Amino acid sequence: GQQVMQIPQYQHVQEGEDFTTYCNSSTTLSNIQWYKQRPGGHPVFLIQLVKSGEVKKQKRLTFQFGEAKKNSSLHITATQTTDVGTYFCAGPGNTGKLIFGQGTTLQVKP
């Protein structure tokens, strides 16, 4: 069946270091969405990418959608302790549901 794989599962960085999480879909996606879940919280929508090769920025966060619309990445420049949490990518499945990646949990050491 349709799958969305995300790596790495965990990442520990020193505050100020950069961080990247990668997302790969087994099928072409109409869009890719990114969510952030803080510890003890709920997933919160960050951004949606729709076009092939699209790049969007939100302050220190850079999101990319691959040319083939099957992969995506989230890059955080100069991490801060407020970036701690689990980042999920998600893509629409062919049955009307969103298929979530397994998530990347980011820990930032001050």
Next chain:
Amino acid sequence: DTAVSQTPKYLVTQMGNDKSIKCEQNLGHDTMYWYKQDSKKFLKIMFSYNNKELIINETVPNRFSPKSPDKAHLNLHINSLELGDSAVYFCASGQINQPQHFGDGTRLSIL
């Protein structure tokens, strides 16, 4: 104004009991979802309703029964709770294939 609200936030109960979780959204979305999140953070879709009609029903034990009285509400009833049901249950709403808004979650612990 809370967009997606679910109650209760915490639920601690004995094995074998029956319990319900309620969810309401005021965003005017047509579609609502129930997810189960295990200790490894994996978000697993359980059910989805679109305009009160069931459109997604993953391989969930039939002890779990969703009910949608109207498109703003989606409740989840669980019969004969088991230890493996311990998890965080999230309600979400959105339009199909579009970004979803999640509730705060219900942390279910089975003793």
